[in-house]
Amino acid sequence: MGVNRRDFLKITGLGALAGAGSKVAADLVFKDQAEAREARSNKGAFVGKRWAMVVDTKKCIEKVEKDGCRDCAIACHTVHNVPDFGNPKDEIKWIWQEPYEHAFPNQHHPYTAEGLEGAPFVVFCNHCDNPPCVRVCPTKATFKREDGIVMMDFHRCIGCRFCMAACPYGSRSFNWRNPRPFIQNIQENFPTRMRGVVEKCLFCEERLAEGLSPACVEACKVKALIFGDLEDPDSEVREILHTHRSIQRKPGLGTMPQIYYIV
Amino acid sequence: MYDGGKIVAGLVVFLAVVTSPIWYNVVAGKAEYRPDPKIVSQEKQCVAPKAWMTAMHMTLLNSWRDSVVREDNRVYVAANGKTYNMSLSKTCMQCHPNKSEFCDRCHNYASVNPYCWDCHVEPKEKK
Numbered sequence: 001m002g003v004n005r006r007d008f009l010k011i012t013g014l015g016a017l018a019g020a021g022s023k024v025a026a027d028l029v030f031k032d033q034a035e036a037r038e039a040r041s042n043k044g045a046f047v048g049k050r051w052a053m054v055v056d057t058k059k060c061i062e063k064v065e066k067d068g069c070r071d072c073a074i075a076c077h078t079v080h081n082v083p084d085f086g087n088p089k090d091e092i093k094w095i096w097q098e099p100y101e102h103a104f105p106n107q108h109h110p111y112t113a114e115g116l117e118g119a120p121f122v123v124f125c126n127h128c129d130n131p132p133c134v135r136v137c138p139t140k141a142t143f144k145r146e147d148g149i150v151m152m153d154f155h156r157c158i159g160c161r162f163c164m165a166a167c168p169y170g171s172r173s174f175n176w177r178n179p180r181p182f183i184q185n186i187q188e189n190f191p192t193r194m195r196g197v198v199e200k201c202l203f204c205e206e207r208l209a210e211g212l213s214p215a216c217v218e219a220c221k222v223k224a225l226i227f228g229d230l231e232d233p234d235s236e237v238r239e240i241l242h243t244h245r246s247i248q249r250k251p252g253l254g255t256m257p258q259i260y261y262i263v
Numbered sequence: 264m265y266d267g268g269k270i271v272a273g274l275v276v277f278l279a280v281v282t283s284p285i286w287y288n289v290v291a292g293k294a295e296y297r298p299d300p301k302i303v304s305q306e307k308q309c310v311a312p313k314a315w316m317t318a319m320h321m322t323l324l325n326s327w328r329d330s331v332v333r334e335d336n337r338v339y340v341a342a343n344g345k346t347y348n349m350s351l352s353k354t355c356m357q358c359h360p361n362k363s364e365f366c367d368r369c370h371n372y373a374s375v376n377p378y379c380w381d382c383h384v385e386p387k388e389k390k
Contacts, residue, residue: 022350143333145335147335147337151332151333153332153333154331155328155334166378186384187384187386188352188384188386189352189384191352191383191384192381192382192384193380193382194378194381194382205335209335209337
């Protein structure tokens with residue numbers, strides 16, 4: 001089989017044209033997609049490309065050590081109908097506190113700076129860029145949204161708990177029992193969960209859709225939680241990360257967590 | 264055949280007794296019983312034409328659910344151009360707050376028991 005020079009040039013020429021054409025087409029499609037995403041969400045919704053959170057730990061720890069503040073957890077757990085079983089074995093948590101050496105085991109060493117050991121760090125779902133929970137979910141009940149939120153579709157959760165085994169941060173909790181009787185004030189506009197499903201922080205995607213910031217951010221009186229879009233170069237989160245040294249939880253695992261801690 | 268008359272008569276009585284509930288309903292005019300869901304909304308229209316809603320509301324709810332949860336798309340554009348926020352509690356149950364007289368009447372009749380209410384909060388009804 002021989003290809004002569006003339007045919008070869010024809011084929012490469014056509015190939016080059018097709019390549020250039022598809023670039024133009026892709027630009028059109030992707031531009032439309034971004035616009036479509038804005039058009040189809042509610043008016044006034046917060047639309048981002050890569051949501052992330054920065055925790056200003058100094059402010060937070062000071063407040064917690066002063067008055068045992070749990071404002072963020074109370075706010076979150078109230079609006080999302082998170083039950084309180086009153087026993088650590090069944091505990092369901094979306095946002096909570098861990099001592100430094102548990103939150104950052106690889107940073108911890110015998111000569112850790114004074115005050116850090118045992119200091120409370122606020123932790124929640126890291127909304128990883130490479131989320132292991134998503135990889136293991138057999139029903140795609142948990143998935144990563146275009147804007148980076150690691151979302152849960154409670155309707156699809158079969159309660160296999162693979163995601164809990166996969167998550168290196170313990171961000172997921174399982175409903176061993178019917179949660180309804182253990183919710184003090186049921187909020188009508190957010191569904192509860194039922195026995196046999198896993199749950200976790202969803203970055204308040206239902207509030208973002210209404211143009212509200214996450215409940216924990218709103219509740220924090222010392223403004224230690226800063227939420228924003230990492231792909232927006234003018235955002236507050238970018239500004240803070242640019243000017244401060246920050247750490248992430250267990251970055252060595254390659255999950256690319258998107259909660260940044262300023263220490 | 265011995266005692267043929269008695270056997271036939273017995274059979275006739277037996278059949279009459281066994282089918283009596285049916286005859287009773289025909290006579291009492293209840294044979295065409297249909298559940299009677301009560302509509303309390305002030306609005307004239309549902310999110311889609313009534314006949315379609317009666318037949319297809321479960322499919323519509325499934326597509327609302329997937330659209331909101333999986334695609335983050337919350338605006339439903341009805342055939343007449345009106346827009347609705349796709350939400351079970353915040354939209355359907357706002358217009359149909361009488362769940363026990365509306366949804367449940369049909370569902371009890373059809374013996375379906377949607378598990379949605381294990382999680383979604385039922386509207387509070389005045390008893």
